[in-house]
Amino acid sequence: MNPLHQFQIHKLINLNLFGYDISFTNSSLCMMIVIVALSCLFIAASRKSTLIPTRLQAIVEFSYVMISDMVKENIGKEGKKYIPLIFAIFFFILGGNLLGMVPYSFTYTSHIIVTFGLALGIMTIITIIGFKIHGMHFLKFFVPEGVPSLLVPLVVPIEVISYLSRPLSLAVRLFANMLAGHTMLKVFAGFSITMSCYYCWWVPLLVNIALTGFEIVVAGLQAYVFAILSCLYLNDAINMH
Amino acid sequence: MKQKNQKKSESEKLKMGHGINIMTELFSVPVTGFFIGLFLDNHFETKPICMIVFFILGIIAAFWNIFKMLKKNY
Numbered sequence: 001m002n003p004l005h006q007f008q009i010h011k012l013i014n015l016n017l018f019g020y021d022i023s024f025t026n027s028s029l030c031m032m033i034v035i036v037a038l039s040c041l042f043i044a045a046s047r048k049s050t051l052i053p054t055r056l057q058a059i060v061e062f063s064y065v066m067i068s069d070m071v072k073e074n075i076g077k078e079g080k081k082y083i084p085l086i087f088a089i090f091f092f093i094l095g096g097n098l099l100g101m102v103p104y105s106f107t108y109t110s111h112i113i114v115t116f117g118l119a120l121g122i123m124t125i126i127t128i129i130g131f132k133i134h135g136m137h138f139l140k141f142f143v144p145e146g147v148p149s150l151l152v153p154l155v156v157p158i159e160v161i162s163y164l165s166r167p168l169s170l171a172v173r174l175f176a177n178m179l180a181g182h183t184m185l186k187v188f189a190g191f192s193i194t195m196s197c198y199y200c201w202w203v204p205l206l207v208n209i210a211l212t213g214f215e216i217v218v219a220g221l222q223a224y225v226f227a228i229l230s231c232l233y234l235n236d237a238i239n240m241h
Numbered sequence: 242m243k244q245k246n247q248k249k250s251e252s253e254k255l256k257m258g259h260g261i262n263i264m265t266e267l268f269s270v271p272v273t274g275f276f277i278g279l280f281l282d283n284h285f286e287t288k289p290i291c292m293i294v295f296f297i298l299g300i301i302a303a304f305w306n307i308f309k310m311l312k313k314n315y
Contacts, residue, residue: 165272
C-alpha cells in the first residue's frame with residue numbers, strides 16, 4: 001500500500017500534437033468533471049431566477065455575494081470588474097479540492113504544475129493590469145518610499161525577488177496542503193489495516209475520520225486563501241502605495 | 242458560526258495560516274532567487290556567482306517579508 005499511489009497520473013486517451021504529449025489523463029477528466037458540474041449548477045440556478053430565491057439560487061447568490069464582498073473589501077470599487085476572475089479561480093480550486101475528497105477520485109490541486117500554472121497565470125494578469133493602469137510608474141512598486149538612496153541597490157533586487165516569488169509561494173501553499181493532507185489520510189488508513197489483528201485497530205480509524213473532516217475544512221480554507229491572496233496582490237497592482 | 246467568521250476582518254482570518262505562510266515564504270523566495278541567479282548565470286556565463294548572490298538575497302527577502310507580515314498583524 002503506497003500512500004502516494006493516489007497521485008499517479010494515468011493516460012485515458014492518447015493524444016499527440018506536434019510532438020507534444022497532450023494526452024487526456026485522469027487529471028484532465030477531474031478538471032472536466034468540476035467545470036461541467038459547476039457550469040450546470042450555475043446555469044440551473046440562474047435560469048429561472050425569482051425574487052424569493054429557491055434553494056439552488058440561494059447557494060449561487062450566497063457564493064457570489066461572498067466573493068464580491070471579498071473583492072470589495074480588499075480592492076475597493078475599482079475591483080468590481082475582477083469579480084469574475086476571482087470567482088472562477090475560487091470555484092475551480094474549491095471544486096478540485098472537494099472532488100479529491102471523494103474516494104477513488106483524483107485531486108488535481110495536489111500536483112504542483114496545476115497550482116503553479118494557475119498562480120503564474122494570475123500573476124501575469126496582475127502584472128499586465130498594473131502596467132496598463134500605471135504605465136511605467138508601476139516600476140516604482142519595487143522602490144518602497146522612505147528608503148535611503150544608499151540602500152536602493154540592495155532593496156530593489158530584494159523587492160523584485162519577493163515579487164517574482166509570489167506565484168511560487170501561492171502554488172506551493174495550495175499544493176503542499178493538499179499533498180500532505182491526502183498522504184496523511186492514506187497513511188492512517190494503512191495503519192488501521194496493519195493493526196487489524198490487534199484489539200486497538202479502531203484508534204487509527206477514528207483518527208482517520210477526524211482527519212477526513214479536517215481535510216474538508218482545509219479544502220475550503222485553501223481555496224479561500226488562494227482567492228484572498230490573489231485579491232491582495234491585485235490590490236497591490238491597482239491601488240499602488 | 243460561519244456568518245460570525247465572515248464578519249471578522251481579513252487580517253484576522255489570515256492569522257490562521259501564518260505558520261504555513263512563513264513556511265512557504267521561507268521555501269519559495271530563496272528558490273525563486275536561486276532560479277533567477279541560474280538564469281542570469283546561463284545568460285552571462287558567470288556560473289556560480291549570480292546563483293550564490295541571488296540565493297542569499299532571496300533568504301534576506303524571505304526574512305524581510307516575514308518580518309513585514311508579522312509587524313502588520315501583531
